[in-house]
Amino acid sequence: MATLNMNGSYELTAAKIDAVVTRTSPGNYALGYVNNENTFVVQYVGRSDSDVAARLKQHVGKKYKSFKYSYATSPKAAFEKECVNYHDFGESKLLDNSIHPDRPAGSGWKCPRCSIFG
Numbered sequence: 001m002a003t004l005n006m007n008g009s010y011e012l013t014a015a016k017i018d019a020v021v022t023r024t025s026p027g028n029y030a031l032g033y034v035n036n037e038n039t040f041v042v043q044y045v046g047r048s049d050s051d052v053a054a055r056l057k058q059h060v061g062k063k064y065k066s067f068k069y070s071y072a073t074s075p076k077a078a079f080e081k082e083c084v085n086y087h088d089f090g091e092s093k094l095l096d097n098s099i100h101p102d103r104p105a106g107s108g109w110k111c112p113r114c115s116i117f118g
């Protein structure tokens with residue numbers, strides 16, 4: 001079974017983000033909700049190359065109720081994990097992500113799971 005390898009889930013509020021995502025760091029996150037079986041249902045996966053807490057706060061008060069997150073050791077590691085999460089949790093067919101995770105221009109990074117970047 002696919003796993004996010006992230007911390008949480010937590011309620012998606014600014015106060016909760018401040019309480020649990022305390023480092024300024026690249027990282028990954030998933031947004032979704034907790035279902036009747038107390039399972040976190042992934043609806044969207046994302047990353048930040050510099051500050052995952054700040055990125056999460058941009059989602060507060062919109063569609064999603066809960067989040068999970070993890071820190072990444074580098075922007076490249078965050079990109080590769082986002083790719084894996086995207087493929088593991090159903091791609092654009094099941095997720096709200098409308099496109100495959102993008103890479104910074106000129107980075108030359110490749111998806112670990114598909115050949116979208118050649």
Ligand SMILES: [Zn+2]
Nearest residue numbers: 083111113114
């Ligand atoms: Zn891919």
